[in-house]
Amino acid sequence: MAPLTVQAKSSGIKIIVNPGRKYWEQMERWYSETERWNMRPDEISVWASTYEKYWMFAGVDQETNEFVCSLSLGMQTTSDGEPLYSIGLFYCVPQKRGLGYGKPLFDAAMAHIGQSNATLYSAKEMSAWYASKHGFNKLLSFWTCWAEVQPLNLVLPEVSKQYDIKTTEEVDWDEIHDYDSTICCVEREDYLEESLTWEATVSRVAVDSNGDVVGFGSLRFVSQNEIYACPLYADNSTIARDLLISMLSTVTDLSSYSAFSLLFPEHNKSVLSIISELSKGRYKHYPIYRNQYLKKVLPVPWDKVYANDDVNHSIV
Numbered sequence: 001m002a003p004l005t006v007q008a009k010s011s012g013i014k015i016i017v018n019p020g021r022k023y024w025e026q027m028e029r030w031y032s033e034t035e036r037w038n039m040r041p042d043e044i045s046v047w048a049s050t051y052e053k054y055w056m057f058a059g060v061d062q063e064t065n066e067f068v069c070s071l072s073l074g075m076q077t078t079s080d081g082e083p084l085y086s087i088g089l090f091y092c093v094p095q096k097r098g099l100g101y102g103k104p105l106f107d108a109a110m111a112h113i114g115q116s117n118a119t120l121y122s123a124k125e126m127s128a129w130y131a132s133k134h135g136f137n138k139l140l141s142f143w144t145c146w147a148e149v150q151p152l153n154l155v156l157p158e159v160s161k162q163y164d165i166k167t168t169e170e171v172d173w174d175e176i177h178d179y180d181s182t183i184c185c186v187e188r189e190d191y192l193e194e195s196l197t198w199e200a201t202v203s204r205v206a207v208d209s210n211g212d213v214v215g216f217g218s219l220r221f222v223s224q225n226e227i228y229a230c231p232l233y234a235d236n237s238t239i240a241r242d243l244l245i246s247m248l249s250t251v252t253d254l255s256s257y258s259a260f261s262l263l264f265p266e267h268n269k270s271v272l273s274i275i276s277e278l279s280k281g282r283y284k285h286y287p288i289y290r291n292q293y294l295k296k297v298l299p300v301p302w303d304k305v306y307a308n309d310d311v312n313h314s315i316v
């Protein structure tokens with residue numbers, strides 16, 4: 001990894017680049033408890049070990065070593081050979097917000113990005129700040145929405161039986177990557193293999209009668225005893241529905257989980273039909289994030305996206 005330093009302007013804080021597990025555990029606890037950014041065990045390692053370049057900046061109290069603020073910066077290459085930076089986990093513990101701790105981390109990331117393209121998913125209230133102060137003013141025309149069901153309310157119907165739903169071990173990875181390249185124009189083979197097979201993950205691949213991959217997805221079992229569908233890509237809504245039902249059917253004691261959720265593009269109107277069917281209408285949903293770019297928006301076939309991958313670094 002290339003060296004990257006950040007000068008802490010806020011007194012009493014030191015910035016550690018790529019802190020070890022000791023800090024990640026504290027950080028993951030803060031993210032989960034205050035923002036409900038729930039993760040799989042050691043999830044930060046998935047980016048750290050598979051991204052072309054990856055830095056996690058953590059601001060910690062010089063005296064107590066307690067975590068204060070963070071920003072995660074990744075770099076991957078698009079299919080055009082251009083670098084694409086992504087910013088995630090921009091965070092400050094609640095009692096220290098608004099005191100200037102977060103800004104030096106963001107400034108350092110921007111200095112490193114330079115003239116390259118970059119993307120982030122912004123929380124509603126931060127969207128204008130990213131656009132006006134930092135140039136993330138190429139916005140997708142729709143919101144990324146959050147949908148949530150109490151697992152007690154999930155009633156799983158039969159699958160359509162029009163497709164074979166397989167595990168990732170039963171399908172050639174090259175075929176999964178080929179399908180993924182129709183969804184995501186960022187080179188991410190290593191990331192995808194690591195993420196779809198990471199601890200606390202159930203992944204499935206849909207194959208049609210010609211033997212072609214026509215969709216895939218994962219369930220992640222994350223902190224706070226929650227389940228996220230993340231991602232879910234499919235050529236049509238029947239495939240997405242089959243994948244989701246098949247993955248949820250593998251979960252023993254589904255009702256013991258505290259929530260089942262997914263992030264999806266508002267653009268894809270079929271998502272809520274599926275969620276509504278599975279929950280008998282007992283779900284809630286609302287817009288939560290806006291995808292913003294620095295130079296240009298990258299193309300994604302949003303009608304095939306039924307659940308986003310993580311919104312920290314993935315474009316879709």
Ligand SMILES: CC(C)(COP(=O)(O)OP(=O)(O)OC[C@H]1O[C@@H](n2cnc3c(N)ncnc32)[C@H](O)[C@@H]1OP(=O)(O)O)[C@@H](O)C(=O)NCCC(=O)NCCS
Pocket residue numbers: 035069090091092093096097098099100101102103104121122123125126129133
């Ligand atoms: C966003 C966050 C990381 C900012 O950290 P911070 O230490 O409070 O920020 P700073 O005091 O350094 O302020 C940085 C800038 O962000 C702006 N800002 C901070 N919180 C804001 C909010 N809720 N709404 C709008 N602007 C905000 C400040 O006005 C400041 O602007 P300036 O450049 O004009 O000075 C922090 O508020 C946080 O953790 N929020 C909850 C998690 C979150 O939503 N993260 C962003 C995900 S996209």
